Amino acid sequence: MNTPVPIAGESVERCDAARNRQRLLDAAALLVAERGPDAVTMDAVAARAGVGKGTVFRRFGSRAGLMAALLDHSESAFQYACMYGPPPLGPDAEPIARLIAFGRARIELVEVQGELLRAAESSVETRHGNAPRQVSLIHLEMLLRTIGMGARSRLLAHSLLAALDPGLILYQWHELGYSLKELADNWADLTHRVVTGDSLPSTEYST
Amino acid sequence: MNTPVPIAGESVERCDAARNRQRLLDAAALLVAERGPDAVTMDAVAARAGVGKGTVFRRFGSRAGLMAALLDHSESAFQYACMYGPPPLGPDAEPIARLIAFGRARIELVEVQGELLRAAESSVETRHGNAPRQVSLIHLEMLLRTIGMGARSRLLAHSLLAALDPGLILYQWHELGYSLKELADNWADLTHRVVTGDSLPSTEYST
DNA sequence: AGCATAAACGGACCACGGTCCACTTTCTAT
DNA sequence: ATAGAAAGTGGACCGTGGTCCGTTTATGCT
Numbered sequence: 001m002n003t004p005v006p007i008a009g010e011s012v013e014r015c016d017a018a019r020n021r022q023r024l025l026d027a028a029a030l031l032v033a034e035r036g037p038d039a040v041t042m043d044a045v046a047a048r049a050g051v052g053k054g055t056v057f058r059r060f061g062s063r064a065g066l067m068a069a070l071l072d073h074s075e076s077a078f079q080y081a082c083m084y085g086p087p088p089l090g091p092d093a094e095p096i097a098r099l100i101a102f103g104r105a106r107i108e109l110v111e112v113q114g115e116l117l118r119a120a121e122s123s124v125e126t127r128h129g130n131a132p133r134q135v136s137l138i139h140l141e142m143l144l145r146t147i148g149m150g151a152r153s154r155l156l157a158h159s160l161l162a163a164l165d166p167g168l169i170l171y172q173w174h175e176l177g178y179s180l181k182e183l184a185d186n187w188a189d190l191t192h193r194v195v196t197g198d199s200l201p202s203t204e205y206s207t
Numbered sequence: 208m209n210t211p212v213p214i215a216g217e218s219v220e221r222c223d224a225a226r227n228r229q230r231l232l233d234a235a236a237l238l239v240a241e242r243g244p245d246a247v248t249m250d251a252v253a254a255r256a257g258v259g260k261g262t263v264f265r266r267f268g269s270r271a272g273l274m275a276a277l278l279d280h281s282e283s284a285f286q287y288a289c290m291y292g293p294p295p296l297g298p299d300a301e302p303i304a305r306l307i308a309f310g311r312a313r314i315e316l317v318e319v320q321g322e323l324l325r326a327a328e329s330s331v332e333t334r335h336g337n338a339p340r341q342v343s344l345i346h347l348e349m350l351l352r353t354i355g356m357g358a359r360s361r362l363l364a365h366s367l368l369a370a371l372d373p374g375l376i377l378y379q380w381h382e383l384g385y386s387l388k389e390l391a392d393n394w395a396d397l398t399h400r401v402v403t404g405d406s407l408p409s410t411e412y413s414t
Numbered sequence: 415a416g417c418a419t420a421a422a423c424g425g426a427c428c429a430c431g432g433t434c435c436a437c438t439t440t441c442t443a444t
Numbered sequence: 445a446t447a448g449a450a451a452g453t454g455g456a457c458c459g460t461g462g463t464c465c466g467t468t469t470a471t472g473c474t
Binding site for chain 2: 459
Binding site: 118129156167168172175182189190192193197198 | 331382
């Protein structure tokens, strides 16, 4: 992501633009570090980076986009771990174990970056359509399909992923007092039940 | 809800306050009807009702609170249907059928009031803690417990309820093009799998 | 009726996300 | 080197949710 490599017919990002992007990311990261994600207002980031507010929006589109950019590294690393990393997350493990490890890893991610993850999904447009979420969705679907969930895999993936929503995890953790271990165990239980449960004959219970 | 019955030691709402609350609700409902939920800004509602903006906040606390108030009738009716209504939603049906009917009914509610439901849950504070959601959660938990999910019922209820999130349903329906029937069938499949699946031995797959 | 008091009111005010557009800087072709 | 085009910039501006506080009004008591 953000690679300034010139693709055929596609011009490279102007160098002042690239410099400002980096300044903005640094400023934002600094603000997160010293005053928490809530302090990352677009004005503050712009001021801190010494650029105009318009530039922040030109580069990142929205506050959610800026947050997503801050998470880019960790999301890429996560994706890599899912695709090429060691078991139980990576491909050298049984699908069910990978499924459970996936949720566990997402929950652990919330532990350190929860507020950022929530902020990145805060706007209505980026809520469900953002890139990392798509990746997670496809990954989940693939695992479910491998396990034998068939055509229902995609919607099942949506439903399961909803249980890993950073906002929900944070709520369960901070407001309700569940430990992250309990939540991870609940994920394991949920997915295990789903995966080992019978498929529903399509006529039963239909309206 | 909103009953002006004087409880011992607790004074009744002042009559001008009650009148203004009604005016505001009427104005908001009117705006929703003629220009959609997005047109329900706090200023617009205040102007339409002929009161000051501060009054809107005093009565409903926030935009989400106002939206929740607009949904009060339908949420109460839904709750009543779950507790005392006819099968398959009400108590005269098997728990599994009730569970499936519950989700189906929530999804159908999204069909007509989706944007309002989403707006009522839009703010971070009201996202998970609002009253109707609590009711749904308790109801789900009760059903799961009846079915024999034991101690895990509460967290399982949280996870299942996440799959019925109005924002998610709207996204799947409008952006991804799924029909509400497909979504309802997916719910039925999901819950059926969860309920008939094996419980996970607590040591397996743990970190 | 008159009064004291607490509740309710209203609209000025603030912070923030987001838009816009006149101006500046970089790039590229000559 | 230079000029024109394209990309980038900055900050004034806007709409919105939410707060605050001086003023008004309903209500219960005498």
